[in-house]
Amino acid sequence: MPYKLVTLGGDGTGPEVMAEGLKVLDAVSKPLGIEWDIDDIPCGGQYYLEHGDLDWPADSPERCAASDLILLGAVGWPDPEGTGGPVLMRDGKMAGFSPVIGNRMRLNLYANVRPIKLYPGVSHRIHGGHKQIWEPGKVDMVIIRENTEGLYAPTGGKLSPGGVADVAIDTRVITRRASEQVIRHAFELCKRRGEQGHGGAPKDGKLRVTAIIKDNVLHGCQLFRDVFFEIGEEYPDIEKDTAIVDAFTQWLIGQPEYYDVCVTTNMFGDIVTDLASTLQGGMGMAVGANTGKDHAMFEPIHGSAPKHAGKDKVNPIAMILSVKEGLDWLGARKGDAALTRAAAAIEAAVIEVLEAGKPLTYDLVGNEAAAKCSEVGTAIATAAGRRVS
Incomplete structure (x- = not known):
């Protein structure tokens, strides 16, 4: 059939x-x-x-x-x-x-899964040229982005008195339910990659899940972080790691070999995955799985x-x-x-x-x-x- x-x-x-x-x-x-x-x-x-x-x-x-x-x-x-x-x-x-x-x-x-992998023969896109400073095996991670809420939740709008837009509001929605399902997906993927012999993070071989957050400022990220560690307790063989999103952007470019599986909220994920595509040769090599x-x-x-x-x-x-x-x-x-x-x-x-x-x-x-x-x-x-x- x-x-x-x-x-x-x-x-x-x-x-x-x-x-x-x-x-x-x-x-x-x-x-x-x-x-x-x-x-x-x-x-x-x-x-x-x-x-x-x-x-x-x-x-x-x-x-x-x-x-x-x-x-x-x-x-x-x-x-x-x-x-x-x-x-x-x-x-x-x-x-x-x-x-x-x-x-x-x-x-x-609910899970937008973005594999970030530099294949042999492909140059990264930094400096706008065709250069390759990383060995292909040093860029091999997956970034998972929550796909159904965050700033994409249809909860905002505009106020247009007299027909002229004067106020625009975008409300970020982070729920326990959505956080749990996408975070569990990340841990399960990390576990499955390990069982398939993937070898963990290229830098040290550790199975690692990194939560990309802004928990020093945002309440939604604090909830996302708490759920991350709660679910992480079910996976004792996987290292739990967090990164503030702005710092993560520099670490992503400076040491991509440290990362195995990353998980984050909707808008943060939208931004950092496009940045990560430069590591794999540009957007023409970038895949998105909505699962x-x-x-x-x-x-x-x-x-x-x-x-x-x-x-x-x-x-x-x-x-x-x-x-x-x-x-x-x-x-x-x-x-x-x-x-x-x-x-x-x-x-x-x-x-x-x-x-x-x-x-x-x-x-x-x-x-x-x-x-x-x-x-x-x-x-x-x-x-x-x-x-x-």
């Missing part, structure tokens, strides 16, 4: 990288006898502009809820009125809110990049690695070894192409040596298919 896969290509370069992700998925699925029933749902700012009502079809929430796996490309499109911002819907939300934030809320995708108990949605983090849309230019590797992460999650959930094998083949194929140094896109090798997005996808698909045939 085929697995039900929902694809949300979205805006700009989203459909382009999605096509490459599906190309790789097909290459590993056919030899292993894995079948997919693919439901492609249009969504985002461009969809909203065309239809003028919703940012995806009205039955999309039910279709997502009925799926085994969700893949998201990217959403967001410039406002044609020239405001400089994205297209907004009548309720003030960005067109593309429904498939992203909406799915996170409706499906309780819950029963559902999960996987996406590249680079956004829709409207200026590059239609040019067959952007890096598809983040999307391809998102497919890999999705297969890993579904394989573990369904107890399907074929899915797990397919995921391993995709990662190995990515490493093979990166180590070869070609074909790769402009963000990894510069404009002169750059290959097309589709060429990179084809190369990885060929290598992945060979590994499972």
Whole structure:
């Protein structure tokens, strides 16, 4: 019986990288006898502009809820009125809110899991150049961000007397329930990585979970910290560590090898994971997994990049690695070894192409040596298919 896969290509370069992700998925699925029933749902700012009502079809929430796996490309499109911002819907939300934030809320995708891994052959993005000062094995962590509340909770608003915005309020909501589930997810992931022979933090081999907080000022972070240590007592073999978020940003860049698994609140996580992407070669290598108990949605983090849309230019590797992460999650959930094998083949194929140094896109090798997005996808698909045939 085929697995039900929902694809949300979205805006700009989203459909382009999605096509490459599906190309790789097909290459590993056919030899292993894995079948997919693919439901492609249009969504985002461009969809909203065309239809003028919703940012995806009205039955999309039910279709997502009925799926085994969700893949998201990217959403967001410039406002044609020239405001400089994205297209907004009548309720003030960005067109593309429904498939992203909406799915996170409706499906309780409470953990945003961001693997930060520097692969062989990839240079970091510090100084804007192609330099590599860390050994690939020294950057290998996961940052987990609470995904359903914090500053993203819809509890704020604007006061606009006379039609002019005068007051804007964003209320940060931190609850015990949401903190418990995401913190437990972090400890369980750290434990599982240890059982799989990951080896802990690259610096000292310790299994370590770090809570990124601002508990010297913020009440929500004090609650998050207290819950962190309460749950941590259940995991005596894992070191418990805390870091003030502003200090963490310098430690992240200065000594990334110290970190194994990190967990934090929604907005802090949104910021520090984008910073961490510089350690792994930039946003074109950055994967985001939105996971819950029963559902999960996987996406590249680079956004829709409207200026590059239609040019067959952007890096598809983040999307391809998102497919890999999705297969890993579904394989573990369904107890399907074929899915797990397919995921391993995709990662190995990515490493093979990166180590070869070609074909790769402009963000990894510069404009002169750059290959097309589709060429990179084809190369990885060929290598992945060979590994499972």
